[in-house]
Amino acid sequence: MSAGEALFRPVRAGNAFEETVERLLQAVRLGVVGAGERLPAERELAERLGVSRVTLREAIRALADAGYVESRRGRYGGTFVNEVLPVPPSPTRERDPGALEDTLALRHVLETGAAELAAARSLSPADRRHLTGTLAEACTTSIDDYRRRDSRLHLAIAEVTGSASLTSALADVRMRVNQLLDEIPLLEPNLEHSNAQHEAIVDAILAGDPAAARGAMAEHVEGTASLLRGFLE
Structure with a gap:
């Protein structure tokens, strides 16, 4: 081939x-x-x-x-x-050759696990409002503020699991992911797709369907991983 x-x-x-x-x-x-x-x-x-x-x-x-x-x-x-290709922005610090895949692997495990655990819990009315509120903000925010609202939604999913350790770990990996995302352009079709995936994730959590929540989150994070690999590897 x-x-x-x-x-x-x-x-x-x-x-x-x-x-x-x-x-x-x-x-x-x-x-x-x-x-x-x-x-x-x-x-x-x-x-x-x-x-x-x-x-x-x-x-x-x-x-x-x-x-x-x-x-x-x-x-x-x-x-x-094009005859001359763009030069990617220099990272704020030199990246270890294996850092990208390490970050993506850790993110996959934490994010899918958080979605599954959140869906398995009996959520309080406050938990449900927290999820729907952060989802609405992510779906309606401007492109300039998208990264922050997107991060807030993912953290909200971890927060409703009730695990402070998981929330802390996810916050750490999200910082690493955002540093990588800052090196690639924001693509509007991807943002629209991400919002649709966010809705599917939150819907599955609110419906109490752990398998669907895990699957929807896995698909979502793999989409981001594809863009990062494409631009940065």
Whole structure:
């Protein structure tokens, strides 16, 4: 299997936009599609990735906004990799080569466990108001304040588990995740998708369905992981 075949294989349905961005970024950053070269035609690429053309266009638009590709019209048009690729912002501190996967693994365990535990508890009316209130704030906030509201919702889920130790551990890993997220652009389709996933997570918790809450959270954090791997690895 060639590198192009490996990268342009079908993505999983749960995080189609995020994984499409990841695959395209990998193809560009690894030189599978070199500077100045054209990506496969939209129809072909959508079929190979197993995504809708709408999802593919959103992913390409996100990469264009981030400075990786440009779309050209006309007979010889298409989506082309820019001759000069953007330089990611320098992290505030040198990152250990394994730090990204270490953070993502820890986040997955803590976040999915917190969602499952929250759904298994008998929540008080105050707990329920706390979850619905922070969810509403995350879904309606401006893009400039999104990261803070997003973090607050995830902490609220940990808080309603009743475990102070879990809440503290999740707060620590969230700080690490936010430092990584600050190094990549905010993509509006991802924020819309994240809000829908947030609603699914909170709905499952409020319904007292631990398996559904864990599954919804796993899908959510893996979407973020796909973007981080795509931009930072």
